[in-house]
Amino acid sequence: xxxxxxxxxxxxxxxxxxxxxxxxxxxxxxxxxxxxxxxxxxxxxxxxxxxxxxxxxxxxxxxxxxxxxxxxxxxxxxxxxxxxxxxxxxxxxxxxxxxxxxxxxxxxxxxxxxxxxxxxxxxxxxxxxxxxxxxxxxxxxxxxxxxxxxxxxxxxxxxxxxxxxxxxxxxxxxxxxxxxxxxxxxxxxxxxxxxxxxxxxxxxxxxxxxxxxxxxxxxxxxxxxxxxxxxxxxxxxxxxxxxxxxxxxxxxxxxxxxxxxxxxxxxxxxxxxxxxxxxxxxxxxxxxxxxxxxxxxxxxxxxxxxxxxxxxxxxxxxxxxxxxxxxxxxxxxxxxxxxxxxxxxxxxxxxxxxxxxxxxxxxxxxxxxxxxxxxxxxxxxx
Amino acid sequence: xxxxxxxxxxxxxxxxxxxxxxxxxxxxxxxxxxxxxxxxxxxxxxxxxxxxxxxxxxxxxxxxxxxxxxxxxxxxxxxxxxxxxxxxxxxxxxxxxxxxxxxxxxxxxxxxxxxxxxxxxxxxxxxxxxxxxxxxxxxxxxxxxxxxxxxxxxxxxxxxxxxxxxxxxxxxxxxxxxxxxxxxxxxxxxxxxxxxxxxxxxxxxxxxxxxxxxxxxxxxxxxxxxxxxxxxxxxxxxxxxxxxxxxxxxxxxxxxxxxxxxxxxxxxxxxxxxxxxxxxxxxxxxxxxxxxxxxxxxxxxxxxxxxxxxxxxxxxxxxxxxxxxxxxxxxxxxxxxxxxxxxxxxxxxxxxxxxxxxxxxxxxxxxxxxxxxxxxxxxxxxxxxxxxxxxxxxxxxxxxxxxxxxxxxxxxxxxxxxxxxxxxxxxxxxxxxxxxxxxxxxxxxxxxxxxxxxxxxxxxxxxxxxx
Numbered sequence: 001x002x003x004x005x006x007x008x009x010x011x012x013x014x015x016x017x018x019x020x021x022x023x024x025x026x027x028x029x030x031x032x033x034x035x036x037x038x039x040x041x042x043x044x045x046x047x048x049x050x051x052x053x054x055x056x057x058x059x060x061x062x063x064x065x066x067x068x069x070x071x072x073x074x075x076x077x078x079x080x081x082x083x084x085x086x087x088x089x090x091x092x093x094x095x096x097x098x099x100x101x102x103x104x105x106x107x108x109x110x111x112x113x114x115x116x117x118x119x120x121x122x123x124x125x126x127x128x129x130x131x132x133x134x135x136x137x138x139x140x141x142x143x144x145x146x147x148x149x150x151x152x153x154x155x156x157x158x159x160x161x162x163x164x165x166x167x168x169x170x171x172x173x174x175x176x177x178x179x180x181x182x183x184x185x186x187x188x189x190x191x192x193x194x195x196x197x198x199x200x201x202x203x204x205x206x207x208x209x210x211x212x213x214x215x216x217x218x219x220x221x222x223x224x225x226x227x228x229x230x231x232x233x234x235x236x237x238x239x240x241x242x243x244x245x246x247x248x249x250x251x252x253x254x255x256x257x258x259x260x261x262x263x264x265x266x267x268x269x270x271x272x273x274x275x276x277x278x279x280x281x282x283x284x285x286x287x288x289x290x291x292x293x294x295x296x297x298x299x300x301x302x303x304x305x306x307x308x309x310x311x312x313x314x315x316x317x318x319x320x321x322x323x324x325x326x327x328x329x330x331x332x333x334x335x336x337x338x339x340x341x342x343x344x345x346x347x348x349x350x351x352x353x354x355x356x357x358x359x360x361x362x363x364x365x366x367x368x369x370x371x372x373x374x375x376x377x378x379x380x381x382x
Numbered sequence: 383x384x385x386x387x388x389x390x391x392x393x394x395x396x397x398x399x400x401x402x403x404x405x406x407x408x409x410x411x412x413x414x415x416x417x418x419x420x421x422x423x424x425x426x427x428x429x430x431x432x433x434x435x436x437x438x439x440x441x442x443x444x445x446x447x448x449x450x451x452x453x454x455x456x457x458x459x460x461x462x463x464x465x466x467x468x469x470x471x472x473x474x475x476x477x478x479x480x481x482x483x484x485x486x487x488x489x490x491x492x493x494x495x496x497x498x499x500x501x502x503x504x505x506x507x508x509x510x511x512x513x514x515x516x517x518x519x520x521x522x523x524x525x526x527x528x529x530x531x532x533x534x535x536x537x538x539x540x541x542x543x544x545x546x547x548x549x550x551x552x553x554x555x556x557x558x559x560x561x562x563x564x565x566x567x568x569x570x571x572x573x574x575x576x577x578x579x580x581x582x583x584x585x586x587x588x589x590x591x592x593x594x595x596x597x598x599x600x601x602x603x604x605x606x607x608x609x610x611x612x613x614x615x616x617x618x619x620x621x622x623x624x625x626x627x628x629x630x631x632x633x634x635x636x637x638x639x640x641x642x643x644x645x646x647x648x649x650x651x652x653x654x655x656x657x658x659x660x661x662x663x664x665x666x667x668x669x670x671x672x673x674x675x676x677x678x679x680x681x682x683x684x685x686x687x688x689x690x691x692x693x694x695x696x697x698x699x700x701x702x703x704x705x706x707x708x709x710x711x712x713x714x715x716x717x718x719x720x721x722x723x724x725x726x727x728x729x730x731x732x733x734x735x736x737x738x739x740x741x742x743x744x745x746x747x748x749x750x751x752x753x754x755x756x757x758x759x760x761x762x763x764x765x766x767x768x769x770x771x772x773x774x775x776x777x778x779x780x781x782x783x784x785x786x787x788x789x790x791x792x793x794x795x796x797x798x799x800x801x802x803x804x805x806x807x808x809x810x811x812x813x814x815x816x817x818x819x820x821x822x823x824x825x826x827x828x829x830x831x832x833x834x835x836x837x838x839x840x841x842x843x844x845x846x847x848x849x
Binding site for chain 2: 182183184186187188190198203271272273275278279
């Protein structure tokens with residue numbers, strides 16, 4: 001079943017799917033909806049997660065028990081009713097979510113695309129499952145390391161936000177870890193994104209998978225939350241991902257002044273001449289492509305700031321006068337919000353407007369100060 | 383014999399008639415002294431014709447054939463004509479070269495005068511083809527497109543794409559310019575992209591770069607190549623199970639390196655030589671720009687001795703040593719040395735000797751490997767004189783070691799031989815065209831260390847340079 005596909009990188013599959021879906025969207029064969037639109041249509045993510053993933057896996061299991069050889073499905077052979085197709089679409093979307101694939105949108109896929117990527121996903125789902133099951137049996141190792149780019153000379157705003165969010169989460173869980181800066185952290189990461197942690201034999205990247213990994217060890221910040229609150233929390237987390245992170249990417253790579261003065265200098269700092277210029281261009285093209293898919297590239301600076309403002313307002317409304325977003329204990333949402341807002345407030349940029357926007361929300365500022373004081377000040381006494 | 387053979391068959395019968403003319407003029411009992419006789423015939427080349435030139439410029443042709451005028455006797459003429467033909471062939475402009483020698487007639491003809499005619503056929507403007515190619519224990523399909531003799535002086539542009547059986551892909555565009563001069567200099571510049579996967583080391587690497595190569599002969603048999611290579615190399619982790627030590631190496635690097643290769647090839651055959659030796663020395667300095675820095679020296683020696691008829695003893699010794707230039711400079715995994723596999727130490731997995739991390743082979747800074755082979759024809763000589771001659775049986779013993787040896791170590795010999803790996807076996811070797819050797823061996827790893835990945839039993843190898 002694994003065949004030669006077990007070496008496949010999730011990142012590659014996602015890139016391929018993204019590309020395919022982009023092409024399909026333009027051909028109007030398929031349809032792609034950004035996550036927030038799906039939420040507007042009242043699709044409950046948690047339901048998808050619990051129901052359809054098991055369906056999908058059962059589906060896979062029956063497939064894999066019937067065929068020992070790799071699944072070869074021609075589009076002609078497929079003869080299924082619309083209902084199961086819908087299920088499939090949802091299931092794939094949920095699996096993508098379950099695999100913590102970093103695409104920040106959901107797909108409504110045609111049969112063709114689904115079967116094209118199914119085989120590749122199957123092996124990864126199995127690998128992932130095995131890994132999670134194995135990982136769950138061991139306690140939190142002593143020598144956990146968190147890998148991220150160099151903070152002073154290299155890291156960029158969105159990466160820094162994510163790294164800080166993971167650090168905050170681990171500290172909230174009271175788990176020991178060491179920060180290990182590496183120039184090539186991005187290339188080392190299994191998903192191509194920072195940060196990632198190395199716990200024993202496991203390498204896990206990005207916040208959500210790390211949260212999942214920690215949960216599998218029996219450590220969780222959300223045990224007191226009921227399912228509805230959990231799905232709320234996940235919705236807010238995707239809101240932060242979809243607005244704050246994308247806005248940070250936009251400012252870093254699309255605002256000329258910031259790109260020239262900060263981004264290009266820092267991103268290229270780890271490469272020798274002339275590789276730094278080449279890599280800056282390559283990375284910028286990637287980011288722009290992603291922003292185009294998300295529909296942000298066409299936005300003006302003021303529209304981006306408006307989005308950030310809306311996001312801050314939504315977060316403020318949720319927080320109200322509570323200590324943390326969900327009661328008196330922090331959750332991963334608090335870690336994520338802290339990561340992003342703290343980075344935005346403390347990173348000097350030529351265009352400081354985004355920091356000024358955040359400063360207009362004192363409730364959020366209080367939250368961040370509280371988290372910083374409780375979880376970061378203890379060790380770092382400088 | 384001193385006769386000049388043309389490449390194509392139909393011209394061959396014409397050639398022997400010329401010396402016979404001279405032989406006939408002497409008494410027949412001197413038949414056994416023919417060579418001395420040819421030596422004694424005074425001859426002078428009056429005229430040289432080159433027929434069939436269209437695009438090729440005169441000056442480079444003149445360079446190739448000028449020597450012919452210096453010939454004093456007939457044998458000299460034949461030898462020089464042969465050499466001139468080789469030079470013309472080396473230009474790469476012609477697909478066919480035929481040589482005719484005739485007595486000189488007409489006005490101004492000297493008494494011993496000869497006329498030499500080179501009948502050449504030029505290549506077409508663009509040629510191409512699909513061929514197979516054999517590389518590092520892998521076969522590859524090669525699709526090539528060439529524009530030979532672009533500006534009339536042997537310049538050519540070639541475009542090649544190859545796809546290997548082990549997911550290796552290569553793309554290469556090269557411009558080659560032979561230059562005039564007695565050292566036969568040749569300038570090559572190429573742009574390449576190559577993609578290789580190394581499951582045994584858990585990584586894949588994409589190289590994109592430029593290569594300038596300047597080749598020349600300091601004497602007839604000693605060939606030099608001076609190269610400058612600049613490449614952007616993207617090392618990526620192959621799978622989730624790749625060891626963390628390999629993962630740490632992931633990312634981009636820029637290599638800029640100067641290389642000097644000397645090769646002296648005195649062997650009588652490329653694949654199954656019966657006598658002669660080969661010496662190849664490579665020195666490389668990386669770190670002139672870029673972030674990869676090291677100094678690297680390698681050698682490869684092969685000697686062949688014919689014991690009795692068709693029984694050939696072949697001994698091979700190769701080794702390499704490298705060191706980093708500074709702590710700021712990286713050394714890539716692909717720059718380092720590995721040992722083991724069907725081309726080096728038989729009876730071990732590819733890269734199976736030396737340090738490993740979670741099953742992934744890690745490179746070392748030095749290695750040596752040697753092999754001793756006894757080649758013999760197939761038992762009972764089936765297909766003698768034809769198909770059977772493509773095969774040989776061989777007994778072999780190979781030995782080697784790999785590790786981070788240091789030249790300053792006082793007990794260098796001791797450390798080189800401390801954990802030597804030895805394997806032996808028997809097998810059949812096959813000549814594949816005139817480009818590669820295929821081996822099917824039954825191997826017995828004899829001495830090995832704990833972490834080595836051995837491969838006893840049948841092992842299949844295909845390649846050009848074997849230890």
